[in-house]
Amino acid sequence: MPRCRVCGREAEYHVPWSNAWFCREHFIQYVSRSIIRTYEKYIGYKYRRVLFAVSGGKDSVTLLHVLAPKLLGKGVDVAALFIDLGITGYSSVAEDIVRRNTDMLDIPLITIRLREYGFTIDDIAKLYYERIIRRPVCSICGMVKRYFMNKVAYENNYDLLLTGHTLDDALAFILVNLSAGKPYELVKLKPYTPGTDRLVARGKPLLFTYEAETKWFIKALNLPVLNTKCPHTPLKEGLVYEVKEFLYRLENKHPGIMRMTMKNLVDRIFPLIEKSLEKPRLVYCSKCGMPSSTDPCGFCRLRERVYKLLVKG
Ligand code: SF4
Ligand code: ZN
Ligand code: ZN
Numbered sequence: 001m002p003r004c005r006v007c008g009r010e011a012e013y014h015v016p017w018s019n020a021w022f023c024r025e026h027f028i029q030y031v032s033r034s035i036i037r038t039y040e041k042y043i044g045y046k047y048r049r050v051l052f053a054v055s056g057g058k059d060s061v062t063l064l065h066v067l068a069p070k071l072l073g074k075g076v077d078v079a080a081l082f083i084d085l086g087i088t089g090y091s092s093v094a095e096d097i098v099r100r101n102t103d104m105l106d107i108p109l110i111t112i113r114l115r116e117y118g119f120t121i122d123d124i125a126k127l128y129y130e131r132i133i134r135r136p137v138c139s140i141c142g143m144v145k146r147y148f149m150n151k152v153a154y155e156n157n158y159d160l161l162l163t164g165h166t167l168d169d170a171l172a173f174i175l176v177n178l179s180a181g182k183p184y185e186l187v188k189l190k191p192y193t194p195g196t197d198r199l200v201a202r203g204k205p206l207l208f209t210y211e212a213e214t215k216w217f218i219k220a221l222n223l224p225v226l227n228t229k230c231p232h233t234p235l236k237e238g239l240v241y242e243v244k245e246f247l248y249r250l251e252n253k254h255p256g257i258m259r260m261t262m263k264n265l266v267d268r269i270f271p272l273i274e275k276s277l278e279k280p281r282l283v284y285c286s287k288c289g290m291p292s293s294t295d296p297c298g299f300c301r302l303r304e305r306v307y308k309l310l311v312k313g
Contacts, residue, residue, distance in 0.1 A: 002014070002021040003021065004021060004022050004023035004026050005020045005021060005022060005026070006022065006023075006026040006029075007023060007025075007026060009023045010023065011023055012024055012027070013027040013216055013220070015027075015030065015213070016255040016256075017210065017251070017255045017256040017258075017259055018030075018256070019255065024220050027216065027217075027220055028217065028220050028221065031062070031066070031209070031213050031214075031216075031217045032066045034208065034209060034213075035062075035063070035066045035067065035205050035206060035209060036066065036067070036070055036205075038191055038205045038206075038207060038208055038209075039067060039070075039203065039205040041191075042190075042191040042192040042203070042205075043160070043191070043192050043203045043205070045071075045074055045076070047076065047159045047160035047201065048075075048076055048077060048159065049076070049077040049157060049158045049159050049160070050071055050076055050077070050078050050079075050158060050159075050160045050161075050162060051078075051079055051080070051081050051110075051149075051152070051153045051156070051158035051160070051161050051162070051200075052064050052067070052068060052078070052079070052080045052081065052107075052162050053080075053081050053083075053145075053149050053161060053162065053163045053164070054080045054081065054082055054098050054101070054102070054164075055082075055083075055094060055098070055164075055226070056082075056093075056094035056095070056097035056098045056101075056225065056226035057164070057225060057226050058211075058214045058215055058217075058218045058225045059164035059165070059166050059206060059211070059214045060163070060164035061097075061101055061164075061218060061223055061224075061225050062164065062206070062209075062213075062214040062217045062218060062223075063162060063163075063164040063205060063206055064080060064101060064102075064105065064107075065101070065105065065217075065221065065223060066205075066217075067162065067205060068080075068105050068107055069105065072107075078107055079107060079108045079109070079110055079156075079158070080098065080101075080102045080107055080108070080109050080110070081109075081110045081111075081112070081148075081149065081152050081153070082094070082095055082098045082099075082109060082110070082111045082112070083111075083112050083114065083144075083145055083148050083149075084111055084112065084113040084114060084115075085114050085120065085121040085141060085144070085145075086113070086114050086115045086119075086120025086121055086122055086123075087120070087121050087122055087230060087231065087232065088122055088231070089228070089231065090228055090229075090230050090231060093226065093228050094226050094228075095111065097224050097225060097226050100224045101223065101224060104223075110152060110156065112148050112152055114144065114148075117303060118303060118306070118307050118310075119303065119306045119307070119310060121137065121140075121141050121144070121232065123306060123310060124137055124140050124141070124306065125137045125231075125232045127306070127309060132309060133305075133309075136234070137232045138232065138233075138234065140302065141232070143298055143299065143302070144299065144302075147290065147297070147298070147299040149161055149163070150198075150199060150200055150290065151288070151290055153200040154198055154199075154200050154290075158200060159195065159200065159201060160195075160200065160201045160202070160203055161200050161201070161202050161203070162202075162203045162204075162205060163202065163203075163204055164204075164206050164214075165189070165204045165206060165207060166206045166207070166209055166210065166211045166214060167206070167207060167208055167209055167210050167211070167258055167259060167262055168210060168211045168244055168247065168258070169211075169240070169244075170189045170204070170207055170262065171247060171258055171261060171262055172240045172241075172243040172244045172247060173185075173189055173240060174186055174189050174265065175243050175247075176239055176240055176243055177189075183273055183277055184277065184280065186270075186273065187270050187273055187274050187277070189204075189207075190204070190207070190266050190270055191203060191204050191205065191207045191208075191266060192204075196282075196291075197291070198284070198289070198290065198291045199282070199291050207262060207266070208259050208262055208263065210258070210259070280293060281293065283295050285297035285299075285300055287300040288300050
């Protein structure tokens with residue numbers, strides 16, 4: 001019978017990439033410590049107002065339960081942000097899950113409702129299925145979420161925004177961006193991006209955490225998470241999905257290779273790429289004031305277009 005590496009009691013959790021077994025208590029400690037270590041190494045405790053973007057999924061809930069108590073203990077102002085995208089049968093369930101988690105931790109929750117800006121992701125999906133707009137729903141949804149994360153953090157004076165991107169997705173995105181020749185997109189997937197005027201600093205403390213670890217962490221603590229699938233999840237699995245499958249096959253043969261690759265990218269390769277990249281030119285959107293590479297910004301252009309299409313309806 002396998003024994004916990006720390007206390008020698010009967011072990012329940014096997015972590016192949018660290019070649020270790022843990023009991024429940026020490027598995028929770030192992031995951032928490034590795035996330036906190038990433039935070040301390042790449043971000044540190046200089047920020048005094050920190051906003052967590054929480055979707056209700058296992059990754060953002062893990063992030064919140066590990067880091068929020070730690071930051072509160074250091075006297076940091078902490079809040080969570082939930083974006084109600086207006087997805088029928090999904091957004092309200094997600095909001096309820098997020099609220100249960102923030103209540104457990106006694107953290108304020110800021111909720112933004114997309115319908116108050118004139119449309120929902122359900123509207124976008126309808127226009128997409130009717131072939132009136134071409135850009136895939138998830139791509140628009142991602143842009144909307146990124147827009148509100150920064151806007152809410154900036155307007156509420158948060159100086160750091162944390163998101164729950166895990167190793168698996170980030171590494172898959174990096175490989176896809178590499179094959180597409182997109183260096184700017186590639187280097188965005190790092191654990192910390194400092195803030196600039198109206199762009200709030202961002203952190204991804206789960207960047208070296210496997211999805212399996214967040215799944216087991218949620219199970220070990222029996223935390224409420226979202227188990228409902230978004231109805232707009234693409235039916236056909238895309239390139240990112242296939243790259244992830246490839247990474248898992250590689251990981252099975254060489255445990256730890258995904259994390260090692262990410263560490264080397266972040267610590268050795270990205271700094272070299274960044275040195276050769278020009279800083280992207282940003283302007284302020286004349287409609288909403290948020291920084292953007294175009295004027296109006298992508299969100300304001302989308303909002304205007306969708307408004308016209310819905311009114312014409
Ligand atoms: Fe948005 Fe797509 Fe995720 Fe649904 S599956 S929440 S549409 S990104
Ligand atoms: Zn133990
Ligand atoms: Zn704008």
